[in-house]
Amino acid sequence: MTPTIELLKAHRSIRKFENRPIATDLLHELIQAGQAAASSNFLQAVTIIRISDPAKRASLAVLANHQSYIESAAEFLVFCADMNRAARCCDWHNASANTGFTEQFIIATVDASLVAQNIVVAAESAGLGICYIGALRNNPAEVSSLLELPQNTYPVFGLCLGWPDQDPELKPRLPLEVVLRENSYGDALDLDHLAGYDEAIRYYYQTRTGNKKYQSWSEQMSGMLSKESRPHMLGFLKMKGFLQK
Numbered sequence: 001m002t003p004t005i006e007l008l009k010a011h012r013s014i015r016k017f018e019n020r021p022i023a024t025d026l027l028h029e030l031i032q033a034g035q036a037a038a039s040s041n042f043l044q045a046v047t048i049i050r051i052s053d054p055a056k057r058a059s060l061a062v063l064a065n066h067q068s069y070i071e072s073a074a075e076f077l078v079f080c081a082d083m084n085r086a087a088r089c090c091d092w093h094n095a096s097a098n099t100g101f102t103e104q105f106i107i108a109t110v111d112a113s114l115v116a117q118n119i120v121v122a123a124e125s126a127g128l129g130i131c132y133i134g135a136l137r138n139n140p141a142e143v144s145s146l147l148e149l150p151q152n153t154y155p156v157f158g159l160c161l162g163w164p165d166q167d168p169e170l171k172p173r174l175p176l177e178v179v180l181r182e183n184s185y186g187d188a189l190d191l192d193h194l195a196g197y198d199e200a201i202r203y204y205y206q207t208r209t210g211n212k213k214y215q216s217w218s219e220q221m222s223g224m225l226s227k228e229s230r231p232h233m234l235g236f237l238k239m240k241g242f243l244q245k
């Protein structure tokens with residue numbers, strides 16, 4: 001087992017941080033490590049907005065379901081899927097930008113995710129902790145307005161970075177037999193392995209340090225998927241120029 005594999009398998013979300021800054025040189029190294037991620041067609045369709053204004057941090061925390069660690073983390077970054085930059089290159093070279101394709105939305109969203117995950121791995125290798133903030137999509141129009149995002153961009157998620165001030169338990173992942181298939185999808189629901197995993201998750205939730213509950217993974221997924229999931233996103237993305245065709 002390599003140190004990198006061990007690091008990846010030890011990932012946990014950190015929601016409590018020391019009151020300690022991240023050196024600018026280190027932050028820039030992390031961002032450059034993120035930029036080294038693969039990018040479809042070399043679009044590099046991501047823009048990262050560093051939120052250093054305390055008032056904007058406070059506003060984003062409110063918009064993201066009052067998650068206080070947005071304010072307390074040493075750094076808070078917002079990752080934006082960005083087709084605007086490439087479209088403006090067309091203006092520069094007297095060409096017409098043919099935007100709005102679903103494929104472009106996928107490319108930009110994947111680019112943002114790959115860059116962010118590279119940053120996460122680099123950050124954790126330096127001893128930092130992280131927490132993704134998908135709840136920015138609770139109020140994407142307000143986030144876009146606050147950050148002055150142009151057309152053909154949208155906020156995919158935020159990322160808290162800081163020095164950990166907690167040591168949470170490792171949350172078990174799905175068994176390899178459930179996730180890894182060979183040559184075809186096969187049985188859609190492996191009940192034997194999922195039943196064992198459900199028990200592992202129940203035990204994890206009952207014994208972890210904080211926010212104890214009694215729930216299995218399949219029960220959690222059943223409850224989540226039986227409800228609507230940010231139905232406002234489709235209209236918002238279309239308004240921003242995505243998913244037109």
